[in-house]
Amino acid sequence: MIDEKNLIEGRTGKWEVILGLEVHAQVISHSKLFSGAATNFGAEPNTQVSLVDAGFPGMLPVINQVCIEQAVKTGLGLNAQINLRSVFDRKNYFYADLPNGYQISQFTQPIVGQGTIVLDLAEGHREVGITRLHLEQDAGKSLHDQHPTKTYVDLNRAGVALMEIVSEPDMRSSEEAAAYLKKLRSILRYLGTCDGNMDEGSMRCDVNVSVRKPGDPLGTRCEIKNVNSIRYVAQAIEYEARRQIEVIEEGGTIRQETRLWDPGKGVTRSMRSKEHAHDYRYFPDPDLLPLNLDAKWVESLKAGLPELPDAKRRRFTEKLGLSDYDAGVLVAEKESADFYEEAAKGRDAKLVANWLTSELFGKLNAAGKSIAESPVSAKALGELVGLISDNTISGRIAKDVFTEMFETGKSAGQIVEEKGLRQVLDTGAIDAEIDRIMAANADKVAEYRGGKDKLFGFFVGQVMRAMGGKANPAMLNERLKAKLAG
Known part of the structure; x- marks a missing residue:
């Protein structure tokens, strides 16, 4: 045809x-x-x-x-x-x-x-x-x-x-x-x-x-x-x-x-x-x-063959839930597939794939490096994803952490502790900051309650900025909606 x-x-x-x-x-x-x-x-x-x-x-x-x-x-x-x-x-x-x-x-x-x-x-x-x-x-x-x-x-x-x-x-x-x-x-x-x-x-x-x-x-x-x-x-x-x-x-x-x-x-x-x-x-x-x-x-010889790209791609999509595109990118080179599998051990497989194909590959390409030359090891990337998954840090903070990992070779945990980047999960602390921002922006609160829903993003940004980006996003959104609703 x-x-x-x-x-x-x-x-x-x-x-x-x-x-x-x-x-x-x-x-x-x-x-x-x-x-x-x-x-x-x-x-x-x-x-x-x-x-x-x-x-x-x-x-x-x-x-x-x-x-x-x-x-x-x-x-x-x-x-x-x-x-x-x-x-x-x-x-x-x-x-x-x-x-x-x-x-x-x-x-x-x-x-x-x-x-x-x-x-x-x-x-x-x-x-x-x-x-x-x-x-x-x-x-x-x-x-x-x-x-x-x-x-x-x-x-x-x-x-x-x-x-x-x-x-x-x-x-x-x-x-x-x-x-x-x-x-x-x-x-x-x-x-x-x-x-x-x-x-x-x-x-x-x-x-x-x-x-x-x-x-x-x-x-x-x-x-x-x-x-x-x-x-x-x-x-x-x-x-x-x-x-x-x-x-x-x-x-x-x-x-x-x-x-x-x-x-x-x-x-x-x-x-x-x-x-x-x-x-x-x-x-x-x-x-x-x-x-x-x-x-x-x-x-x-046939019995001793390694898992080849097509078979690995099927396993990544069927067992790990990756998209066909992401699986294809990862298995194209054996080194990338091996790196991914090590990083994904015990982690969120889809999240690891996202970080590898977007963040790490992007920085490696910009630096003209191969996966074998990555300053961030597979184990280190897996640790970073683990900190996101268990809510130790937010996805936004994780990007800053990752940049420092790539530049210094330090582990995610070390950077988080040194810079005090742990995510705030204390509802009391989040509520207090929301109350302060609402009090300082009473006119905008009135506008929001009058139908300007787009102002919600303004309040999220103000609270996040005040808390150094460390507020748990889901918790912040939930508490903010409740308070703005009056």
Whole structure:
């Protein structure tokens, strides 16, 4: 079914954008896919290279079981078919940072088959299909800006294990593509199989874009290679879709090609014509036997999976009573969900969620900090909410307390005691202050009793100001109404 809001208006009518993503996710492992070389980010160039990675003759690949385990766990997290038999192939092409002259990848028999991801969209949830996940080696890195006439090659990344996760062409807008990447990254981080740090290159995205008139067959697609941020993915899609529409409407045709995203100019640029599978001359790697997995081992991995974002979201809404929106915000990052659960232990779950998503997230964003860098711990936030729930302090006073907690790292209880901020629950003290304010504003009392109901807020403000904001709001409202009624 075509969603009208996703259609793009061109000169000749409305166009539909068809999107499929290929995500390269670096496997979290201490060593590479077929060698014992380290995988640490930021190491000095060519300091994490084995003889296998460098393509020395006679060096044979030895498979890393941890990488296999991480791929299977990812497949399970994507609700995908785990193929108990898979094959590693040689993908042949020449490039300076590919020492062997081929990449060990998987072609016809990948380790993971079809699966699904549920997108969290403003209008609700919907599924995007996963075509496959296969394991492959990363290539090295060519450095073109180190010398005016030379290119240097760093092989630290050569041989690092990648999971290539290929979606079905099920997305229809840049917003859906962004939601897909956010959800996929969240799942990978929950599983601990990829850190998802696009700025470090450990998660990279190729975007396949085509356009068509609604109901027409699929158009010719262009692939935008190695886009390294979700924001750039969205921008590249918007530009490329418009470009293709303009080409077609001006009587041209779309060439199937690979393009690059230029973030500085905000455009895609042609890189090369799109390769086909036969260009790479795939064949099974003769140095690696087919990979055969034990079904019981796969089941044991499945049994050990952590609670994933969708399941956690359901639990937060069904068991803790959170709104779907708040639950979605909290589970988007594992660190936020863990922080929330610790803060909410024995507390008002909804109130904790409100304070976390509005007050704490707001201050962290303003300070440019992550939840891991929060000066207010989960336990400290829970304590603050506890003081609100048991009427020790009011919600208004709590905001001042929270600001000081964020700035000083002090606990809520310490600040409340040091500044004498405990809420006044003594009806006698509240009555006395109400009587004083009414006596000083007899004219306004008369106006209120004459029908000016809006003056009630004036009296509340005056009493609160006189009591330093410490009067219990519910008690103040009740006593004030009774006295004003005469």
